[in-house]
Amino acid sequence: xxxxxxxxxxxxxxxxxxxxxxxxxxxxxxxxxxxxxxxxxxxxxxxxxxxxxxxxxxxxxxxxxxxxxxxxxxxxxxxxxxxxxxxxxxxxxxxxxxxxxxxxxxxxxxxxxxxxxxxxxxxxxxxxxxxxxxxxxxxxxxxxxxxxxxxxxxxxxxxxxxxxxxxxxxxxxxxxxxxxxxxxxxxxxxxxxxxxxxxxxxxxxxxxxxxxxxxxxxxxxxxxxxxxxxxxxxxxxxxxxxxxxxxxxxxxxxxxxxxx
Amino acid sequence: xxxxxxxxxxxxxxxxxxxxxxxxxxxxxxxxxxxxxxxxxxxxxxxxxxxxxxxxxxxxxxxxxxxxxxxxxxxxxxxxxxxxxxxxxxxxxxxxxxxxxxxxxxxxxxxxxxxxxxxxxxxxxxxxxxxxxxxxxxxxxxxxxxxxxxxxxxxxxxxxxxxxxxxxxxxxxxxxxxxxxxxxxxxxxxxxxxxxxxxxxxxxxxxxxxxxxxxxxxxxxxxxxxxxxxxxxxxxxxxxxxxxxxxxxxxxxxxxxxxxxxxxxxxxxxxxxxxxxxxxxxxxxxxxxxxxxxxxx
Amino acid sequence: xxxxxxxxxxxxxxxxxxxxxxxxxxxxxxxxxxxxxxxxxxxxxxxxxxxxxxxxxxxxxxxxxxxxxxxxxxxxxxxxxxxxxxxxxxxxxxxxxxxxxxxxxxxxxxxxxxxxxxxxxxxxxxxxxxxxxxxxxxxxxxxxxxxxxxxxxxxxxxxxxxxxxxxxxxxxxxxxxxxxxxxxxxxxxxxxxxxxxxxxxxxxxxxxxxxxxxxxxxxxxxxxxxxxxxxxxxxxxxxxxxxxxxxxxxxxxxxxxxxxxxxxxxxxxxxxxxxxxxxxxxxxxxxxxxxxxxxxxxxxxxxxxxxxxxxxxxxxxxxxxxxxxxxxxxxxxxxxxx
Numbered sequence: 001x002x003x004x005x006x007x008x009x010x011x012x013x014x015x016x017x018x019x020x021x022x023x024x025x026x027x028x029x030x031x032x033x034x035x036x037x038x039x040x041x042x043x044x045x046x047x048x049x050x051x052x053x054x055x056x057x058x059x060x061x062x063x064x065x066x067x068x069x070x071x072x073x074x075x076x077x078x079x080x081x082x083x084x085x086x087x088x089x090x091x092x093x094x095x096x097x098x099x100x101x102x103x104x105x106x107x108x109x110x111x112x113x114x115x116x117x118x119x120x121x122x123x124x125x126x127x128x129x130x131x132x133x134x135x136x137x138x139x140x141x142x143x144x145x146x147x148x149x150x151x152x153x154x155x156x157x158x159x160x161x162x163x164x165x166x167x168x169x170x171x172x173x174x175x176x177x178x179x180x181x182x183x184x185x186x187x188x189x190x191x192x193x194x195x196x197x198x199x200x201x202x203x204x205x206x207x208x209x210x211x212x213x214x215x216x217x218x219x220x221x222x223x224x225x226x227x228x229x230x231x232x233x234x235x236x237x238x239x240x241x242x243x244x245x246x247x248x249x250x251x252x253x254x255x256x257x258x259x260x
Numbered sequence: 261x262x263x264x265x266x267x268x269x270x271x272x273x274x275x276x277x278x279x280x281x282x283x284x285x286x287x288x289x290x291x292x293x294x295x296x297x298x299x300x301x302x303x304x305x306x307x308x309x310x311x312x313x314x315x316x317x318x319x320x321x322x323x324x325x326x327x328x329x330x331x332x333x334x335x336x337x338x339x340x341x342x343x344x345x346x347x348x349x350x351x352x353x354x355x356x357x358x359x360x361x362x363x364x365x366x367x368x369x370x371x372x373x374x375x376x377x378x379x380x381x382x383x384x385x386x387x388x389x390x391x392x393x394x395x396x397x398x399x400x401x402x403x404x405x406x407x408x409x410x411x412x413x414x415x416x417x418x419x420x421x422x423x424x425x426x427x428x429x430x431x432x433x434x435x436x437x438x439x440x441x442x443x444x445x446x447x448x449x450x451x452x453x454x455x456x457x458x459x460x461x462x463x464x465x466x467x468x469x470x471x472x473x474x475x476x477x478x479x480x481x482x483x484x485x486x487x488x489x490x491x492x493x494x495x496x497x498x499x500x501x502x503x504x505x506x507x508x509x510x511x512x513x514x515x516x517x518x519x520x521x522x523x524x525x526x527x528x529x530x531x532x533x534x535x536x537x538x539x540x541x542x543x544x545x546x547x548x549x550x551x552x553x554x555x556x557x
Numbered sequence: 558x559x560x561x562x563x564x565x566x567x568x569x570x571x572x573x574x575x576x577x578x579x580x581x582x583x584x585x586x587x588x589x590x591x592x593x594x595x596x597x598x599x600x601x602x603x604x605x606x607x608x609x610x611x612x613x614x615x616x617x618x619x620x621x622x623x624x625x626x627x628x629x630x631x632x633x634x635x636x637x638x639x640x641x642x643x644x645x646x647x648x649x650x651x652x653x654x655x656x657x658x659x660x661x662x663x664x665x666x667x668x669x670x671x672x673x674x675x676x677x678x679x680x681x682x683x684x685x686x687x688x689x690x691x692x693x694x695x696x697x698x699x700x701x702x703x704x705x706x707x708x709x710x711x712x713x714x715x716x717x718x719x720x721x722x723x724x725x726x727x728x729x730x731x732x733x734x735x736x737x738x739x740x741x742x743x744x745x746x747x748x749x750x751x752x753x754x755x756x757x758x759x760x761x762x763x764x765x766x767x768x769x770x771x772x773x774x775x776x777x778x779x780x781x782x783x784x785x786x787x788x789x790x791x792x793x794x795x796x797x798x799x800x801x802x803x804x805x806x807x808x809x810x811x812x813x814x815x816x817x818x819x820x821x822x823x824x825x826x827x828x829x830x831x832x833x834x835x836x837x838x839x840x841x842x843x844x845x846x847x848x849x850x851x852x853x854x855x856x857x858x859x860x861x862x863x864x865x866x867x868x869x870x871x872x873x874x875x876x877x878x879x880x881x882x883x884x885x886x887x888x889x890x891x892x893x894x895x
Contacts, residue, residue, distance in 0.1 A: 055798055079803075087800035099792040104814050104889050114800045146890045162800065288687070394568075395575030398871050398878075400829035402837075406851075407583050407867055483698055491837055494702050510703055514841075517706060518714050528703030535698035543694065 012065035036217030091163035108143025132165035153184035290544025296537030317351035371431025379439025480542035635861030653740035655846030666773035674781025696775025722843035784816035825881035829874030
């Protein structure tokens with residue numbers, strides 16, 4: 001179950017001043033594993049993402065505890081080292097893909113800039129960017145477009161392309177499909193599955209939508225008020241929840257069978 | 261979605277008072293600006309009592325005390341006809357800010373109705389008003405004020421009229437934006453559908469929404485008007501002797517400038533301080549009332 | 558893009574036409590008889606009458622207006638009553654000095670204002686921020702004529718570091734004559750390889766440029782700070798951080814690129830404002846620009862000249878706005894895609 005943990009969180013506490021918002025005893029993400037982090041809005045899921053990236057301070061939060069990447073302790077690293085890791089080894093995509101891109105830059109520019117930031121040469125960057133676009137099933141021509149000229153689904157794919165291009169080992173996906181309609185959602189989920197298969201990417205999939213989590217994830221951790229109330233294999237947790245809150249969440253998912 | 265740490269205190273009386281004090285402390289601009297402005301207003305009101313030589317602000321002259329450097333008797337020295345500069349500077353606080361207020365009131369009286377009409381009625385009314393406004397906005401304020409003040413007899417009234425004539429277009433633009441955005445909202449359509457007259461809609465909905473931006477813009481503009489008015493007076497187009505207008509005093513002192521530096525320094529400092537105070541206040545108000553809007557600079 | 562530019566130009570032309578009409582109306586409220594001024598003092602009635610006919614002043618107002626409008630478009634800006642020369646050529650002689658000053662001041666303002674604004678934004682809430690903010694507000698509150706006098710006093714008279722007035726040292730004209738090509742002393746010095754003159758023009762430019770730059774610098778610093786802070790909470794900044802970009806790049810490159818649009822708008826606004834500000838200080842620094850020309854025209858009630866100056870400034874302002882609009886559209890795709 002735990003295996004060769006790629007990303008390990010232990011005793012993580014995130015606070016705003018004296019107010020603690022997240023307290024995670026133990027959370028592990030293994031190689032080529034998709035771990036779902038489920039819970040309602042405000043349960044602390046997004047703060048966890050920020051903490052992993054070492055960006056909690058940008059919203060004024062303080063972090064304590066251990067976050068390890070392949071055994072290396074991240075919490076103690078200085079910002080310069082963390083910047084090398086961000087994007088390159090741990091990538092992140094967010095819900096609002098439309099606003100996640102700077103409106104005055106062409107999307108391709110963002111990709112090539114990111115590649116060059118992490119050491120690629122000018123020509124390599126262009127090639128790798130185009131290759132990544134193809135891998136997310138987008139035409140490289142779209143790189144010349146501005147964010148306002150692409151759909152939500154396309155933008156989300158470009159965001160994933162960034163992770164692919166940078167060959168990130170871990171992808172933190174914070175509600176990536178919540179703003180998309182169902183058919184587009186399915187495509188993005190397929191893409192994530194492919195990434196896991198083809199390059200062995202580990203994905204932390206954060207969502208309030210249990211139906212999507214059920215479909216995609218190998219393991220699930222359920223979060224409530226900053227605490228993990230239950231975690232385990234998806235099939236087990238979602239079929240036979242041990243914690244009453246998980247059961248509550250499951251109740252609220254509409255199915256074809258339940259009466260409206 | 262990032263969880264933001266908004267800790268909202270309860271809206272009870274005591275807590276609100278604490279919150280207000282805390283926010284004032286967190287907003288140094290507002291407090292410092294407000295305090296300075298208050299000081300200037302008090303000086304203006306109590307000038308006759310504070311000034312050591314109140315007569316000097318009027319027609320008194322002292323031929324034996326001409327061009328004296330700053331001393332214990334005359335803190336800011338005396339001018340070319342022996343008047344105490346400190347007293348004149350203090351009385352000057354009655355001149356500039358008052359002009360600014362009058363100008364801005366006029367600007368609002370003209371600008372607000374036009375802006376409402378343009379924004380709310382739209383169509384060709386909007387087009388016409390906006391083109392006219394564009395033309396007036398094509399002149400930098402001082403230029404048109406200069407031309408106007410030039411053709412009118414030199415006096416404070418002329419300066420006031422000239423600047424007001426130049427300032428109103430900004431308010432048309434400002435209100436128009438507000439009116440147009442409100443006019444497009446669904447609840448306004450609902451009101452129209454219910455048969456409520458446009459006039460009522462403007463009064464009940466558009467106007468209240470516009471008060472804040474106008475208030476902020478006015479407080480930001482006071483400094484600008486004061487600078488423009490003193491510039492016009494400096495050029496001789498405004499106040500005439502013996503009115504203790506700061507700009508005029510600088511102009512009068514220019515001729516004696518190099519040896520007798522105090523004639524120019526102190527009145528100019530007063531202009532600077534007053535404009536500074538009002539700008540601080542305006543900035544602080546904007547931060548407090550509507551931090552996310554971008555206003556006309 | 559071309560459509561955008563064409564529309565903007567058309568709009569500008571309309572505004573200029575309106576400006577001309579307004580200026581014409583205002584200027585014809587000027588007291589005094591232009592014909593009498595033209596004919597000169599102590600002129601007999603017949604001469605004045607002839608002057609009136611010559612100047613076309615006996616035609617109805619509307620006709621005069623239309624003829625003036627047509628003349629402007631054709632390049633005939635009237636003849637100065639005082640100098641008896643075409644107004645346009647007078648303006649062309651005086652303009653470079655003012656433009657040189659305004660442009661230098663704006664360059665100074667941008668070079669100082671933008672980095673300071675960025676610094677202030679990055680270190681928001683800390684002492685540096687407060688200092689820069691106070692400084693910017695001080696800049697926009699500065700009575701420019703007073704600042705000119707004070708700086709002159711301190712740096713010219715007392716410290717003797719910088720020259721007090723003029724565009725260059727008149728004495729140099731004998732040893733190193735300046736060949737006038739563009740009318741801009743600095744450029745002409747460079748073009749003529751006239752090094753001593755170049756040094757002189759530059760040192761003479763420093764004080765006036767600093768004075769005129771105070772307001773724009775303060776304004777630009779404030780705008781940059783406000784715009785950058787506005788943007789910094791947005792998701793794309795988070796995204797950039799998550800990709801590993803450093804704070805320097807995020808503030809300086811990404812946030813700044815978004816800030817350019819309102820900042821360039823502010824620059825256009827402040828160009829016209831600064832041009833008029835230079836008028837105020839030209840008499841103090843003996844600067845032979847449009848301000849001095851305007852002052853002389855006002856003193857002699859030279860209507861065509863007054864008209865010409867006002868029109869010139871307004872047109873310059875409209876053109877500046879037009880240029881900025883186009884530049885904005887080039888940088889910020891949101892504007893041309895609208």
